[in-house]
Amino acid sequence: MSKHSRPSGRRVFGVLLASVSLALIGACGGDDSDSGSDSEALQELGENEGQVSILTWPGYVEDGSNDPEVDWVTPFEQETGCEVTSKVYGTSDEAFNLAKTGEYDVIAASGDLSLRLVAADEAAPVNTDLVSNYDGIFDFLKDTEWNSVDGVNYGIPHGYGANLLMFNTDVVQPEPTSWSAVFDDASKYKGKVTAYDSPIYIADAALYLMKHNPELEIENPYALDEDQLAAAVDLLKAQRENIGEYWSDYLKQISAFETGDSVVGTSWQVIVNSLDSANIKAILPEEGSTAWNDTWMLSSQAENVNCAYAWMDYIVSPKANATATEYFGEAPNSEAACAETVNPDHCEIFHAGDEAFSEQLWYWRTPIAECLDGRTDVECTDYSQWTAAWTEIKG
Incomplete structure (x- = not known):
């Protein structure tokens, strides 16, 4: 993914999410399971090695080369003596393949990638006691199903954000409170409804059905058996009749609205x-929403473990985390970071630290055959089946 001149973090965010639409999550089920690395977490830090290699989303590791005024890497290098090299990736599938090369010490991973790394033994357990800024991170971001396995921690929470229902108040009246505005009631705005262009959007339909069609017995929008997936596909095919365009380009959606x-x-x-x-x-509709939550992970092949820990500690420190998440456009991971944002309203706008808000979110997960909702009497559909279904939906 090429990086052109970017006037602000908002543009970074848009370019990133546009790329995610191409292959948001690696199309596989077999790589993702509950098994993880058998290695033990580091017990004691040693001397910094002098360098660290980071695999990252755009906008997470800025050293001033894209914008001279945007640089939180240089202070880290000066503070630790660890010279940073970074590789930007455009999709989680690309990141998974790059991580397997063993060329990177630290990986920034969304929930659709993190457990794939663990299952493939590409992620090492993280000793959070060695990350001094970990204690300040919001508790509800810790020990979650996308950064921990069987009580073992595999990452440090970075930032998060929700998928919201956006509408033109001059046209969409009365103001909606439900995702029904883009599903059951979408015909009211035929030709002017827009939806995110990715197979992962099937989870949005599944979440709607989970709340409105209880007979389907959907417990987790990322854990769909064949009948549940078929119901979501039918809902999205009906929605398709009212879609003006599926969007993935940030600027294109702005222009359309x-x-x-x-x-x-x-x-x-x-x-x-x-x-x-x-x-x-x-708004966040009454059904809740899907969302993303990113984690800093340590590669099981890391050659510069001490500098890797130094980076993970630094990037979740209040000032660095505030700078990075505000630039990118997401909620910071701590109250202390919120106190460091340039815009004093940033954390309120992005609901940082709002646990009640976060509890209404279903953070991205990779659909796999082993049902994520705990069912053992049925096989769930994996991401390759979702990808095929999305192609069918769009026609």
Whole structure:
């Protein structure tokens, strides 16, 4: 993924999420299981090695080369003596393949990648006692199903964000409170409904069905058996009749809402902020929503373990985490980081630290054959089946 000049973190966010639409999650089921690395976490830090290699989403490791005014890498290098090299990836599938080369010490991973790394023995357990800033991280981000396995921690929480329902208040009336605006009621806005262009969007439909069609017995929008997947596909095929366009390009969605070509659909808070229009509003619907939550992980093949720990500790420190998450456009991971943001309202806007808000979110997970909701009497559909279904939905 090439990196062009970027005027702000909002653009970084948009470019990133546009790329995610191409292959949001690696199409596989076999790589992801509950098994993990048998190695033990480091017990004591040694002398820094002088360098660290980081595999990262765009906008997470900025050294001033993209924007001279955006640089939190140089202070880290000066503080630790660890020279940073980084490789930007565009999709979680790409990151999974790159991680297997063993060329990287630290990996920034979303929930659709983190457990794949653990299952493939590409992630090492992390001793959080060696990360001094870990204690300050919001408790509800720790020991979750996407950064821990069987009580063993495999990463340090970085930042997170929700998928929201965005709409034009001049057209979409009364103001919606439910995802029904883009599903059962979508015909009201035929040709002007927009949806995120990725197989993972099937989870949004599954979440809606989970709340409105209890007879389907969906317990987790990422754990769908064949019948449940078929129901989500049917809902999305019906929605397809009202879609003006599926979007993945950040600037294209902004343009569509500015011109009125789109009036209702899925979006992110940072995109709403970019529109900066009085008639554009975004809400977390009553059903809740899907979301992402990113984790810093230690490669099981890391050659520079001490500098890797130094980076993980630094990037979740209040000032560095505030700078990185505000630039990227997401919620920081701690109250102390919120106190360091340039925009004093940033954390309120992104609901940082709002546990009640977070509890309404279903963070991205890779669908696998072993049902993530704990069922053992049925096989669930994996991501390759979701990918095939998405192709069928779009026609």
